[in-house]
Amino acid sequence: MKRLLLIPLIFALAFSGACGGNRPPKEIALQAATSTNQGLDLIQDVEAQLCWGTTTAIEAKNTIADLTKCTTPVAAHVGLTTEKHQAFNKALVTAYKAHLTMAADLRLWSAGMPTPTSVNDYVTEVTRALELAKTLVSSNPTVQLLIADALALVKSGQDIIATLKGVVK
Amino acid sequence: MDPIQIEAWTVAIEALIKVGGYAVTTVKGWFSHAQTDLTDDQVTAAWETIEADDRVRLAIAQAASGG
Numbered sequence: 001m002k003r004l005l006l007i008p009l010i011f012a013l014a015f016s017g018a019c020g021g022n023r024p025p026k027e028i029a030l031q032a033a034t035s036t037n038q039g040l041d042l043i044q045d046v047e048a049q050l051c052w053g054t055t056t057a058i059e060a061k062n063t064i065a066d067l068t069k070c071t072t073p074v075a076a077h078v079g080l081t082t083e084k085h086q087a088f089n090k091a092l093v094t095a096y097k098a099h100l101t102m103a104a105d106l107r108l109w110s111a112g113m114p115t116p117t118s119v120n121d122y123v124t125e126v127t128r129a130l131e132l133a134k135t136l137v138s139s140n141p142t143v144q145l146l147i148a149d150a151l152a153l154v155k156s157g158q159d160i161i162a163t164l165k166g167v168v169k
Numbered sequence: 170m171d172p173i174q175i176e177a178w179t180v181a182i183e184a185l186i187k188v189g190g191y192a193v194t195t196v197k198g199w200f201s202h203a204q205t206d207l208t209d210d211q212v213t214a215a216w217e218t219i220e221a222d223d224r225v226r227l228a229i230a231q232a233a234s235g236g
Contacts, residue, residue: 044226057229067233089234096227100220 025163026109029119032160033102036122039153040099043129044092046146050136051075051085078137088132095125115164123157130154 041057048057051070060067069082098121105116130150136143 061229068235086235089230092230093234096223100223
């Protein structure tokens with residue numbers, strides 16, 4: 001019931017400020033960075049589904065004793081080895097760290113300055129995650145989802161860089 | 170948006186997560202898709218709300234990476 005009451009509230013507030021005009025690249029980049037956060041969570045959750053059979057990584061945190069190893073038959077079937085699982089998560093660690101500082105970096109950024117290191121690091125690591133996903137058995141639908149989500153994440157990161165460089169308005 | 174609206178935004182996001190029981194990721198999705206004309210301050214207000222979730226997910230990735 002509470003959810004039914006809250007849905008109109010969030011959308012009313014959202015759209016009350018949604019009449020846009022021409023926005024500066026920094027603002028566009030900041031919004032894109034906010035959006036990429038959701039994508040990062042998504043690839044973490046999809047990898048968790050493959051590796052541990054949980055719906056989300058948050059769920060795995062509460063139910064899986066050893067997060068360093070995959071526990072599902074499907075993980076073995078698609079080639080998600082311990083090594084690849086750990087490498088994927090190493091990429092996520094750097095991507096999340098970069099993402100945590102990205103908003104502050106973008107706020108300090110102004111036209112003519114180089115792209116913040118955090119943005120470049122973020123794109124590098126999500127690209128690494130994508131490349132790892134591509135090494136898995138791609139006929140599996142969950143692997144296909146992981147690749148598609150990681151690809152979208154790389155694209156959104158590249159769009160942020162392009163926006164800051166003035167390539168995209 | 171004026172400051173009151175920004176505060177309302179933050180309250181709404183927190184309410185969706187804490188009271189409404191929605192997953193933070195779900196709320197992030199609504200937030201990012203609904204916003205088309207935010208200032209830095211407005212984005213910051215919402216960003217602070219979701220940073221805590223980032224830290225939890227970072228900790229999971231660190232554990233899963235084997236250190």
